[in-house]
Amino acid sequence: MNKIPYKIYLEENEMPQQWYNLRADMKNKPAPLLNPGTLEPMTAEELSGVFCEELVKQELDDTTAYFDIPQEIRDFYKMYRPSPVVRAYCLEEKLKTPAKIYYKFEGNNTSGSHKLNSAIAQAYYAKKQGLKGVTTETGAGQWGTALSMACSYLDLDCKVYMVKVSYEQKPFRREVMRTYGASVTPSPSMDTNVGRKILEAHPGTTGSLGCAISEAVEVATTTEGYRYVLGSVLNQVLLHQSVIGLEAKAALDKYGVKPDIIIGCAGGGSNLGGLIAPFMGEKLRGEADYRIIAVEPASCPSFTRGKYAYDFCDTGMVCPLAKMYTLGSNFIPAPNHAGGLRYHGMSSTLSQLYDDGLMEARSVAQTDVFKAAEEFARVEGILPAPESSHAIKAAIDEAIKCRETGEEKTILFGLTGTGYFDLVAYEKFHDGLMEDYVPTDAELEESFKTLPKVD
Numbered sequence: 001m002n003k004i005p006y007k008i009y010l011e012e013n014e015m016p017q018q019w020y021n022l023r024a025d026m027k028n029k030p031a032p033l034l035n036p037g038t039l040e041p042m043t044a045e046e047l048s049g050v051f052c053e054e055l056v057k058q059e060l061d062d063t064t065a066y067f068d069i070p071q072e073i074r075d076f077y078k079m080y081r082p083s084p085v086v087r088a089y090c091l092e093e094k095l096k097t098p099a100k101i102y103y104k105f106e107g108n109n110t111s112g113s114h115k116l117n118s119a120i121a122q123a124y125y126a127k128k129q130g131l132k133g134v135t136t137e138t139g140a141g142q143w144g145t146a147l148s149m150a151c152s153y154l155d156l157d158c159k160v161y162m163v164k165v166s167y168e169q170k171p172f173r174r175e176v177m178r179t180y181g182a183s184v185t186p187s188p189s190m191d192t193n194v195g196r197k198i199l200e201a202h203p204g205t206t207g208s209l210g211c212a213i214s215e216a217v218e219v220a221t222t223t224e225g226y227r228y229v230l231g232s233v234l235n236q237v238l239l240h241q242s243v244i245g246l247e248a249k250a251a252l253d254k255y256g257v258k259p260d261i262i263i264g265c266a267g268g269g270s271n272l273g274g275l276i277a278p279f280m281g282e283k284l285r286g287e288a289d290y291r292i293i294a295v296e297p298a299s300c301p302s303f304t305r306g307k308y309a310y311d312f313c314d315t316g317m318v319c320p321l322a323k324m325y326t327l328g329s330n331f332i333p334a335p336n337h338a339g340g341l342r343y344h345g346m347s348s349t350l351s352q353l354y355d356d357g358l359m360e361a362r363s364v365a366q367t368d369v370f371k372a373a374e375e376f377a378r379v380e381g382i383l384p385a386p387e388s389s390h391a392i393k394a395a396i397d398e399a400i401k402c403r404e405t406g407e408e409k410t411i412l413f414g415l416t417g418t419g420y421f422d423l424v425a426y427e428k429f430h431d432g433l434m435e436d437y438v439p440t441d442a443e444l445e446e447s448f449k450t451l452p453k454v455d
């Protein structure tokens with residue numbers, strides 16, 4: 001067979017026409033969202049006050065395996081997809097590993113991340129419903145940027161609540177969002193009831209995704225013609241992100257390549273859930289086996305040190321309860337530099353798969369992540385996002401293990417985005433000022449006390 005090219009692309013006509021819903025093949029379905037008042041499963045009607053109708057359908061459907069991708073969304077995808085699968089020949093050589101390393105690169109659009117895959121879908125359904133606009137939160141800024149791009153494309157208003165620490169660390173992100181016409185407010189803000197309450201309880205807080213979600217939901221539910229959209233965690237987002245895995249698998253299949261190990265960083269779980277979707281589908285159906293590894297920051301270790309329990313998705317406790325690996329909705333992680341991974345919870349789909357032993361998880365320290373990021377940038381030519389670099393770190397570690405054992409494993413990891421807006425973090429790392437904050441057991445125990453009682 002021919003040598004595998006550095007970049008494997010699909011032709012436009014080979015791009016996926018449907019999203020794949022992993023839940024359809026799960027024997028143990030993810031636990032349903034609960035109404036925090038009644039503790040009954042949320043109905044479509046209740047959810048449609050917050051979310052767009054079509055997205056509510058996708059959220060609640062755990063039996064339909066494939067959803068058609070509307071033509072308009074497929075046309076938008078064509079502007080920046082298919083994204084390449086890259087064979088990391090240079091990294092392999094540098095590591096002197098017999099492992100074969102591939103990565104799926106999702107940073108090739110202005111948002112600099114995979115988030116645009118779901119942003120365009122969510123904005124499309126909002127537009128189709130005749131809404132005026134959407135509200136959301138953003139941590140690192142990638143989701144807010146992606147949604148701003150999608151909304152300006154479809155002529156929808158976009159209100160973004162941006163976690164204050166990111167708003168201050170990444171002023172350029174804010175300007176990209178404003179370029180696309182979004183309004184951007186640092187969270188917690190004095191604009192909402194929940195923001196004022198959080199500021200009273202935690203004066204001077206640098207915010208968290210959980211706070212910003214509460215603010216965005218409050219604005220959506222109190223403003224006519226608006227709904228709330230979320231960039232991760234939810235089933236619908238994993239569904240849209242399945243385009244990553246479907247493309248990756250189709251590209252690798254063209255060359256008869258089957259990964260042994262699939263690695264992704266995990267914030268709320270959307271890129272990992274999307275990347276692994278078709279592979280995990282095969283695993284669930286007993287057709288193939290893969291080792292799947294979620295990588296999270298040691299400062300926000302939902303999988304590796306969290307509890308599998310029902311919890312609020314937000315700090316203000318206005319959202320439904322989700323059963324997930326969680327650090328407690330009150331947990332405000334140290335202001336580390338992987339903003340997109342600073343969420344207290346995790347996708348309920350991935351949580352169930354992890355609980356069923358179908359995937360592994362590990363946590364990594366921030367300075368080790370930046371070491372790996374730099375090593376990667378120097379040989380592969382892409383400046384990776386700090387979030388993505390968690391996956392790089394684990395991929396390098398696995399490749400080094402192969403060097404020691406002589407095993408020729410094939411590794412696929414998700415390179416979710418670029419780090420051009422994260423140069424303050426790179427600066428801290430280079431100046432030796434970066435810290436490896438790890439929460440103590442006592443801190444986590446304190447946070448677990450706020451978990452709601454659900455039997």
Ligand SMILES: *Cc1c(COP(=O)(O)O)cnc(C)c1O
Binds near residue numbers: 233265388
């Ligand atoms: C948001 C983000 C993540 C983490 O989010 P998931 O929903 O866990 O995928 C990872 N990488 C980048 C570049 C991001 O923007």
